[in-house]
Amino acid sequence: MLDIGCGTGRLEAALAGRARVWGVDAEPAMLDVARRNAPDATFKHGRAEQLPFKDGWFERAVMWLSAHLFDRQKAFAEARRVLGREGRLAVVTFDPSYFDAFWLNTLFPSMECADRARFSTAAELEGELRAAGFAYVELANLSQRGAHTRAEALERIRGRHISTFDLISQEEYEAGLARAEQELPECFEYRVEWLIAVADG
Numbered sequence: 001m002l003d004i005g006c007g008t009g010r011l012e013a014a015l016a017g018r019a020r021v022w023g024v025d026a027e028p029a030m031l032d033v034a035r036r037n038a039p040d041a042t043f044k045h046g047r048a049e050q051l052p053f054k055d056g057w058f059e060r061a062v063m064w065l066s067a068h069l070f071d072r073q074k075a076f077a078e079a080r081r082v083l084g085r086e087g088r089l090a091v092v093t094f095d096p097s098y099f100d101a102f103w104l105n106t107l108f109p110s111m112e113c114a115d116r117a118r119f120s121t122a123a124e125l126e127g128e129l130r131a132a133g134f135a136y137v138e139l140a141n142l143s144q145r146g147a148h149t150r151a152e153a154l155e156r157i158r159g160r161h162i163s164t165f166d167l168i169s170q171e172e173y174e175a176g177l178a179r180a181e182q183e184l185p186e187c188f189e190y191r192v193e194w195l196i197a198v199a200d201g
């Protein structure tokens with residue numbers, strides 16, 4: 001299995017002993033952490049748009065919260081190329097409805113627009129996968145509830161834990177952090193709306 005945009009290797013760690021997994025990522029620092037987290041997996045530096053693997057090398061491929069960062073047309077075509085005939089790609093991403101009530105939206109008002117521009121709707125994702133050569137695409141939605149304590153939420157904001165922080169100005173970031181420090185409740189619930197596409201053929 002190939003994990004494209006593997007980050008810190010959390011999928012590789014979860015699959016240890018159950019599958020032979022390769023991870024590929026464009027950031028060497030991510031790969032350093034991934035190698036520590038999942039010593040049994042194999043990691044390679046590379047870009048989703050130009051995968052450093054032979055044609056038909058993998059049975060399965062996954063893009064977990066990474067497709068929104070790729071040139072999707074190129075990355076999906078590359079995934080199709082490195083998968084064998086019976087190969088299957090799973091794209092796990094946020095459904096745009098997630099941004100209707102994303103807990104950071106009120107603190108950082110321009111985040112919603114920045115995220116909606118990066119994440120495909122279900123129909124767009126299906127079209128992109130078909131255009132890249134996948135004949136069959138199945139879509140599923142999954143709704144997941146979670147909760148953060150105030151301390152966890154502040155730690156995430158201070159660590160700029162999602163790439164959307166790179167798309168807002170420093171002024172907006174500082175103002176939002178100051179509001180979060182004053183206004184966040186001790187504990188709050190949130191919901192993640194996942195969109196999962198499984199493509200093959």
Ligand SMILES: C[S@@+](CC[C@H](N)C(=O)[O-])C[C@H]1O[C@@H](n2cnc3c(N)ncnc32)[C@H](O)[C@@H]1O
Pocket residue numbers: 004005006007008009010011024025026027030046047048049063064065066069070071
């Ligand atoms: C939000 S993280 C998700 C990581 C991992 N899939 C997970 O869910 O824990 C996205 C990852 O994609 C990587 N990435 C961004 N653009 C990339 C590209 N063009 N090719 C390969 N990796 C890329 C980033 O370095 C980052 O590690």
